[in-house]
Amino acid sequence: MVSISMTVNGKAVSGEVEPRTLLSDFLRVDLGLTGTHVGCDTSQCGACVVHVNGRSVKSCTVLAVQARDDEVTTIEGLAAADGTLHPMQAAFREHHGLQCGFCTPGMVMSATDLLQTNPDPTEAEVRDWLEGNICRCTGYHNIVKAILSCAAELRGHKVAAE
Amino acid sequence: MYNFQYHKPDSLDAAVTAIAGAEDGKIVAGGMTLLPTMKQRLAAPTDLVDLSAIPDLKGIGLDGDTLVIGAMTTHAEVAHSDIVKGHTPALAGLAEGIGDPQVRNRGTIGGSIANNDPTADYPAAVLGLNATVRTTKREIAADDFFEGLFTTALEEDELIVSVAFPKPAKAAYVKFPNPASRYAMVGVLVALTDDHVRVAITGAGQDGVFRASEMEAALSADFSPQSIEEMALPAESLNADIHGSAEYRSHLVTVMAKRAVAAATG
Structure with a gap:
């Protein structure tokens, strides 16, 4: 076993893990943060996307020991302390960017990373960015709409839901 | 995934010592190929040597007209680098097209070419742009580096330090x-x-x-x-x-x- 510590959603955490423990398992099993989902477990579906040091990664393809001393943000860390949803979460709700909801945490974490580097993406850029996030319900239409809406809102333009 | 000993050396010398001392050691760069392979139990190394804490392997710079990219530089860093875009825009574009954004945030140029997957993008850049692979032991011309499926000229205890690209017209x-x-x-x-x-x-x-x-x-x-x-x-x-x-x-x-x-x- 190896001792690790890292910062998760702004809080210092630590634990004892085997070197083979995945970051996704450390978050879900050791820390109880089950908002990070494991879909394919083969780095393709993106349900497990979290941020490590501010950039989106697939936590099923990162070892917990590799994230030692890093800053990790999961879907649980996006909303404000008083429960106010992050604008991306609010946009997914407003535009119904989900159906079963399984892929949603990864979608939201991936989308927030996109807007960090590209605050005004085109629809094509959003769809291209979602290459590593698979949704089997929605056909992506409302997910893309939610992300474009959130981007517009953060730039100061409100977009009405249909 | 079978268990293993994990090493995270903070210098090239320590990394070489760790890999040389392992029974069946593997080097992990971004881990975007190795970790899925280990999860499927297609690889079961006794030791994993993580290169992410070695400062000498990071960064993008110019050496005269030559573009030098550290082995642990991620695809996203290459794709967004103004230095790369100014020197060889095609290389930045190639990096932007690898996998998906999350893979580009972890995967590295050194890991990609050391793995030499026959369908990977970077080997085409290194060979086509006539790059030189700089290692802990020597400099290897691209024409001598790629030796076949998942096979390179690298020796067991030899690490890629950087890749040097001459400027094409x-x-x-x-x-x-x-x-x-x-x-x-x-x-x-x-x-x-x-x-x-x-x-x-x-x-x-x-x-x-x-x-x-x-x-x-x-x-x-x-x-x-x-x-x-x-x-x-x-x-x-x-x-x-x-x-x-x-x-x-x-x-x-x-x-x-x-x-x-x-x-x-x-």
């Missing part, structure tokens, strides 16, 4: 991605340097990345898509699998090569 990379995996069904990097053209092809070769010498000769004489219009690589030397026949890949090579030349001259 013109270059472009065009690939036909597999619609599901985004790996290159065929990817072609075309580079013009002085009067000589190099054409490197990934995704299609039975032994991994290779140079298309007939296309290079035709394009060196006339750097235009028309000069390779009627040229098709013999299908016998190309990959055939569930994703496409060798004849299909042969056709794709010519189409991608023509598009790359058009992009380089456009």
